Amino acid sequence: MKFAKFFPILKWGRGYSRQTLENDLVAAVIVTIMLIPQSLAYALLAGLPAQVGLYASIAPLVIYAVFGTSRTLAVGPVAVASLMTAAAVGQLAAQGTPEYLGAAIALAFLSGLMLLLMGFLRLGFLANFLSHPVISGFITASGIIIAASQLRHLLGVPGEGHNLLELLGSLWANLDKINLPTLVIGVFATSFLFWSRRSLKKLLLARGTKPRIADILSKSAPIAAVAATTLATWLFGLSGAGVAIVGEIPSGLPMPTLPPFDLALWTQIATPALLISIVGYVETISVAQTLAAKRRQRIDPDQELIALGAANVGAAMSGGLPVTGGFARSVVNFDAGAETPAAGAFTAIGIAGAALFLTPLLFFLPKATLAATIIVAVLSLVDVGALRRSWRYSRGDFAAMLATILVTLGTGVETGIIAGVGVSVFLHLYRTSRPHYAVVGQVPGTEHFRNINRHEVVVSPAIYSIRIDESLYFPNARFIEDRINAAIAQNPAIKHVVLVCPAVNFIDLSALESLEAVNTRLKEAGIQLHLSEVKGPVMDRLKRSHFLHDLGGQVFLTQYDAIRTLDGECARAALEARRCS
């Protein structure tokens, strides 16, 4: 049983039927057609030779089919991870050198190992540290950076940079070098792809094409653009007119490779590898869960770590770049009717065929066409509306999203995501450091207690009852001390302080020591500190300390008990809906 848990293939493989096979094959054909140009494009985005993109779409797909728990997730090189790869490796080596390729392989390998380790240690919760606003902001900013980085291929000008400022600056400086034939190809390919994505399928359906055929045809638009622009470049000799082409792509399947085992290198790429792992995992698990829910299937988050980790190790050992479960391709796979991960394995066979036989045909493929493919794909990642939605709901979440976007655009992907996580953790701690609290009084005629500022309630002048709507722990430990000190200093009539704890889920050592300090000070001032409505687990923990022993007052089951015991007359008066003096 335990063993089978690590191999979900054993489960779905058993019920595999002829009908399933047919559905999986059709989906595989559609995804293969979509993946060929994308794989080439993302390899170029990562600064790697084009064939590496194809390689990364072979072994990882087969490996995911064995280990993955999602039936329809399609893994492979994706835009954001490719950009992060370029950013990380670009700091260590120059593009085109063996060191650059080696560092990319090491990055995929290390990130695979990290995912495997997280899977075996069940550390999937690490992904939680990326809050939704941070992920959303990061993906939007990455999309913008990627699109900007591809503009130079559309214009045929030199230039580079890892953030928006550098990219736009280098474009601006080279605007006089625009290559007209490149621009024409680029604008044509981009317009065609945008148009086909938006209207082609509708058009075909309106003309009476069968839905499945219409689907395949519209998904083939990128490959049609590749074919048309390659043909045009060859026919008109455009590469002589300055149009950059992909050039020779070695045919054949990937050879098994090992990452360079160089400790200094591994240390340098550790942080980017971790970030790629976590970002990739979050994207993978979100896509997988969304698709699984539509068919009432279940995803095992820890097993997904293992599957994605193994896929990345596989990507590294077949000479590729880091892979992730991609959103667009998974949705295409799902919509095309894929039923099992076998569809992914069939896709791998299709890509392997392309790597073996198609590469000579791609010699004259203009880089502008690949750039157009990327731009059209990534602009769908940009979600500026999310900023507006988060602003409306919560200023804190908005701040985290905006910080992630601005830092990513301004300085690059790694600092961007780290800044986002930092800001969201910081804002969370800041928020809980000033928790919501209410001084409470008894609602007349009842045994209920409510905020004295929001309700007509009865309070005993000798009793200060304060309800903290938050767990008590280090960020807010001092806050509570300050609140109680201030209340005591202002109200000389107070003889009892009651801490009402129904919303206190936890008291950590810092808060406990603050409460001990409060208790000691109150005792010296002749005031008793009481607790009421303490939850079971909190009480269990308090019993392990000296606090209850030293407590000046008592612990009451309910706040009503507290008031009845400490000022019986007032409690009775409140029940009869009178003011107690």
Add this chain to the structure above:
Amino acid sequence: MKFAKFFPILKWGRGYSRQTLENDLVAAVIVTIMLIPQSLAYALLAGLPAQVGLYASIAPLVIYAVFGTSRTLAVGPVAVASLMTAAAVGQLAAQGTPEYLGAAIALAFLSGLMLLLMGFLRLGFLANFLSHPVISGFITASGIIIAASQLRHLLGVPGEGHNLLELLGSLWANLDKINLPTLVIGVFATSFLFWSRRSLKKLLLARGTKPRIADILSKSAPIAAVAATTLATWLFGLSGAGVAIVGEIPSGLPMPTLPPFDLALWTQIATPALLISIVGYVETISVAQTLAAKRRQRIDPDQELIALGAANVGAAMSGGLPVTGGFARSVVNFDAGAETPAAGAFTAIGIAGAALFLTPLLFFLPKATLAATIIVAVLSLVDVGALRRSWRYSRGDFAAMLATILVTLGTGVETGIIAGVGVSVFLHLYRTSRPHYAVVGQVPGTEHFRNINRHEVVVSPAIYSIRIDESLYFPNARFIEDRINAAIAQNPAIKHVVLVCPAVNFIDLSALESLEAVNTRLKEAGIQLHLSEVKGPVMDRLKRSHFLHDLGGQVFLTQYDAIRTLDGECARAALEARRCS
């Protein structure tokens, strides 16, 4: 009024009487006697000329007297801040160079500016990020490192290092170079100081000495040790026998200095300056609050930032090193009867007298005596029992404390405190990422709902009521999704999911989006999602989103309302204490 708030001296200065003056003067004499050797010692610990320690005990005390809200806090160079200064500045320049002194001055200046800024922006809550276990572990580890760093002066051997391993390693390597006269002086001074701290006052009181005289005499033990060992070194010409002496200390008052305005330097010391600011502030505010509470006085935490910041700027501009409100000296000041910050100003006059007239007498003062002063002072900081107490109360707090101690001992003060903060924030997020939750049912005969695992309760098979005892936010957003998905997959009878929210103080955007995803999935499965007992502020925020509009089910004021509405028969059965089928 606003203006006076920044100058607490205007408040206490008004009621200043002859009796107050007398008390303050006596306290000042005792503290001065204590501070002279300590100031010299901490300057040496920070790697600075001895007189710098005296300088740092003049201007800052006067400045704190003007701005501070504590009546009895004594600021000046302290052990931990001096160690942190040595660690930070030691990376930038060699001891004894003008660059070293300049960097120390810049550190004091920058840390003063940071504190002032935090004070004006009311950012005192930043200190909350240092949880009690982290501070406690950090101070314990610093005490151990400081004691270890002084051992070489006791033994008269060369050696250095910024963490325990380096220090012990360099001691071990130089053990053959022990200087016997130094060792004799060191052991004598250390034993005498330990003995006098423990027993001298008792002995004097037993012999009938007046308490105040006994107090002054026992506080004078360090200065007696200084006098005795200096005299012995001079008489027996021990400096010729290899005993390291303080040597010439220039007489006179500090000249006004300006820190070097060098951006590169400031960038390098920014992190240490921030850490020194925050550690110093936490120590200051803790001491101030403890002492103030004993006499029912109030401390203004934001004004303390300003006072400490101004004191540090003052320290920098009189050529000194970073200052902090010290625990030992403040307690001595308090016990000696100081009533107002004027006692601090009088102490400053005493120290200024020492700087003017006493320094020639200190030429033959052995460094071993100063090392003994430091060791005796810092060993009282070491609190190993805190580890045991935290282990008993909470494994998480224990882990944070242990990590702080080990990393500080193993790598040094800066990484130690950063590691401690990192671990405590991480553990906090980890804990809230797996919040306590309970599936609840109705307690028979009541309208109350309790955990089905802890109580005999009635549940409707069609309704899954889950109470999450934690705010819903990014670290636990996915957890709730997973819990509900798992429950639905296991119980096909479920028609309604009710999220019972009395302990939910906040729902952030990540959690909201998770709830939206849950709602959508449940809807597609024909299951309704409901909420109950949602707090006012949470409800207000939800109304700003689309969630309530899209919600498949309803929002109920109480859980009983929910059950009555969704399964009236079951609710009635439960009230009659029957099982509902």
